[in-house]
Amino acid sequence: MSAVAEVPAGPLVAAPAEPAAGGAVATSPLAERLARLDRAQRIRLGLGIGLLLLVIVIGFMMGNRTEYRTLYNGLTDKDGGAIVAQLTQMNVPYKYSESGGSILVPGDRVHDVRLRLASLGLPKGSVTGFELMESNRFGMTQFQERLTFQRGLEGELTRSIQSIASVETARVHLALPNQNGFFREQQKPSASVLVTLRAGRTLDRAQLAGIVHLVASSVPEMNPTAVSVLDDTGKLLSGAPESGSGVDAQQLQYVSLIEQQYTRRIMDILEPVVGRNNVKAQVTAEVDFSQTEQTSEQHRPNLAADASAVRSQQVVETTTGPQPGQPSGVPGAVSNQPPQQAAAPINGQVPPLQASGGTQGGPSNSKRESITNYEVDKTVRVVRGGSGNIKRLSAAVVVNHQTATDEKGAPTTRALSAEQISQMTALVRETIGFSQDRGDSVNIMNAAFVQTVEPTDTRPIWQQVATAENLRSFAWPIGMLLLALIVLFGLVRPGFKAMQPPKPEPALADGTAGPGAGPDGGGQLDALVADDAERPALGGPALGGDAVDLQPTDHQVRLEAARKLALENPIAVANIVKDWINGEASGSS
Numbered sequence: 055m056s057a058v059a060e061v062p063a064g065p066l067v068a069a070p071a072e073p074a075a076g077g078a079v080a081t082s083p084l085a086e087r088l089a090r091l092d093r094a095q096r097i098r099l100g101l102g103i104g105l106l107l108l109v110i111v112i113g114f115m116m117g118n119r120t121e122y123r124t125l126y127n128g129l130t131d132k133d134g135g136a137i138v139a140q141l142t143q144m145n146v147p148y149k150y151s152e153s154g155g156s157i158l159v160p161g162d163r164v165h166d167v168r169l170r171l172a173s174l175g176l177p178k179g180s181v182t183g184f185e186l187m188e189s190n191r192f193g194m195t196q197f198q199e200r201l202t203f204q205r206g207l208e209g210e211l212t213r214s215i216q217s218i219a220s221v222e223t224a225r226v227h228l229a230l231p232n233q234n235g236f237f238r239e240q241q242k243p244s245a246s247v248l249v250t251l252r253a254g255r256t257l258d259r260a261q262l263a264g265i266v267h268l269v270a271s272s273v274p275e276m277n278p279t280a281v282s283v284l285d286d287t288g289k290l291l292s293g294a295p296e297s298g299s300g301v302d303a304q305q306l307q308y309v310s311l312i313e314q315q316y317t318r319r320i321m322d323i324l325e326p327v328v329g330r331n332n333v334k335a336q337v338t339a340e341v342d343f344s345q346t347e348q349t350s351e352q353h354r355p356n357l358a359a360d361a362s363a364v365r366s367q368q369v370v371e372t373t374t375g376p377q378p379g380q381p382s383g384v385p386g387a388v389s390n391q392p393p394q395q396a397a398a399p400i401n402g403q404v405p406p407l408q409a410s411g412g413t414q415g416g417p418s419n420s421k422r423e424s425i426t427n428y429e430v431d432k433t434v435r436v437v438r439g440g441s442g443n444i445k446r447l448s449a450a451v452v453v454n455h456q457t458a459t460d461e462k463g464a465p466t467t468r469a470l471s472a473e474q475i476s477q478m479t480a481l482v483r484e485t486i487g488f489s490q491d492r493g494d495s496v497n498i499m500n501a502a503f504v505q506t507v508e509p510t511d512t513r514p515i516w517q518q519v520a521t522a523e524n525l526r527s528f529a530w531p532i533g534m535l536l537l538a539l540i541v542l543f544g545l546v547r548p549g550f551k552a553m554q555p556p557k558p559e560p561a562l563a564d565g566t567a568g569p570g571a572g573p574d575g576g577g578q579l580d581a582l583v584a585d586d587a588e589r590p591a592l593g594g595p596a597l598g599g600d601a602v603d604l605q606p607t608d609h610q611v612r613l614e615a616a617r618k619l620a621l622e623n624p625i626a627v628a629n630i631v632k633d634w635i636n637g638e639a640s641g642s643s
Contacts, residue, residue: 087553095552102545109538116530122149122158125167126177129157133177140171181216183209204228211272215247215265220255224248228273244280245269251285259304262292305343308442313337319485320451324478332454332503337486340446348437365427372421447486447494453478454503470500 088096125148126137137157141148146167148159159167171177184206190199208226215224225248231241247265251257257265262283270278283292316337324333453475455467470478479498488494515521606614620627 091549091552095549098545099549102541102549105541106538106546109534109541113531113534113538116534120147121161123161123164124151125157125159125164127156129155129177137171137176140174140176141167144170181209181212183213204230207272211269214268215249218261218265220251220257220261221249222252223250226269230273242280243273243276245273245276245282247281247283249283249285257291258307266292305341309339309341312339312341312444316447316449316486320449320482323481323485324451324453327478328453328456333451335449335451338448339444342443342445343441345438345441350435367427368425370423374419444492446492447488449482449486449496451478451482451496451498453498453500455500467502475500
């Protein structure tokens with residue numbers, strides 16, 4: 055029995071004696087855990103950690119990836135160089151497409167960069183002006199020079215027309231005939247302008263007249279009537295309106311402006327009363343654009359004779375018989391004198407003709423006609439009617455029901471009273487300047503507004519467009535996350551789990567630890583360390599009444615050293631016990 059007990063004492067003291075005494079050889083916990091893994095487990099663990107790091111790096115790069123979008127496409131080399139130079143000054147990253155015809159910038163800065171470049175006049179487009187004349191080559195014919203000049207003039211006119219705010223693009227075609235020495239055979243030049251307007255923009259009459267005048271003034275001897283302006287739909291804009299075609303665009307714009315002004319007035323006066331978005335109004339205006347001219351001539355009654363003004367007078371006298379200049383009657387001094395001048399008053403009765411000589415000389419007949427023209431009063435008045443007078447106004451107003459709460463506190467609506475509608479009608483009439491003589495009308499209606507509900511997509515969720523877009527946007531992050539989880543739980547986690555130290559086995563029913571217990575458990579190590587362990591040994595000498603000092607035996611010294619080693623370095627002792635148990639198991643087999 056004593057021999058059996060001394061067998062494990064040797065290795066317990068000899069094997070761990072060196073690390074217990076010096077402690078110079080120390081291993082890290084990570085190295086000890088890696089030592090527990092075999093080669094295959096280490097390879098799987100390293101591969102899993104590498105894949106996990108790769109997934110994290112790829113996810114980070116995809117999250118910070120900048121999406122580039124097209125800034126401009128199909129640019130000329132000159133415009134492309136100017137835009138690239140400006141992007142460099144603005145510190146905006148850019149790159150080219152594979153074909154090299156497009157410039158790409160970050161997607162979140164496309165609109166900002168376009169607006170900033172537009173403020174600088176970029177891109178200018180492929181329109182060339184008189185710079186074509188700078189590249190004249192030697193040996194050009196007269197026809198080529200004339201054609202180059204015409205192209206340069208068309209380009210300059212195009213640039214000038216495109217500078218108008220409403221015009222997006224323009225093209226100018228000039229017809230410049232060859233001039234000869236015969237004046238009667240010379241042809242006049244003409245021009246055609248094709249404009250593309252910006253969205254929601256129009257050209258009024260003044261702008262069209264300006265374009266026509268610009269082109270006509272730039273070409274010698276061009277008549278403004280020979281310039282045609284068309285839009286991108288092929289509609290002739292510069293043509294004079296046909297007779298009887300009704301109002302033109304400018305008159306329609308004037309009517310629309312008047313209607314909007316009156317509508318805004320109604321909204322401004324009613325919105326503070328009924329609330330915003332609770333009133334709708336429309337005004338229809340009938341405007342008279344006809345120009346009338348009236349001429350009247352008035353004559354006042356003739357005045358009295360003494361108050362009239364003579365314009366002309368004509369007196370005709372006829373005398374038959376003896377001539378007035380010949381003497382008649384009894385010869386003497388009186389009969390030899392000539393007759394006196396007749397003095398007839400302008401107004402009144404004409405006195406009879408008196409001869410200065412005597413009438414005894416013979417019979418005479420006299421006739422007198424007097425024609426007098428008087429001035430007649432006349433008044434001439436010319437009246438011209440103004441264009442754009444309002445003939446009639448019609449206002450239609452719809453007011454929403456009032457919002458209120460019932461006894462339970464739930465929101466409800468109620469109609470307006472007749473008195474409130476009457477007050478609103480009076481307000482609208484005063485706002486638009488209601489005139490009964492003109493035939494104006496105002497109609498106010500109170501009705502509950504219908505709440506518009508956006509149509510919902512009744513298709514299954516997997517068939518909806520939003521679902522497909524969300525899946526496409528989240529497919530990459532979700533895929534990377536799933537790959538990371540597979541690597542983590544499939545390769546990394548099993549490796550770390552294998553590196554953990556073995557757990558102590560549960561104790562048996564009698565209180566002793568099971569086989570292979572750890573350093574903190576019971577078993578053979580507890581039996582070795584415990585003081586009251588039962589070991590096979592010879593009985594000691596019986597002690598009498600007097601105390602006898604006994605020296606410890608060699609077995610007791612070894613046992614005490616083993617106990618001390620187990621307390622100071624339990625891991626080493628556990629390994630020794632483990633090797634011991636494994637050795638006994640292999641020997642028994």
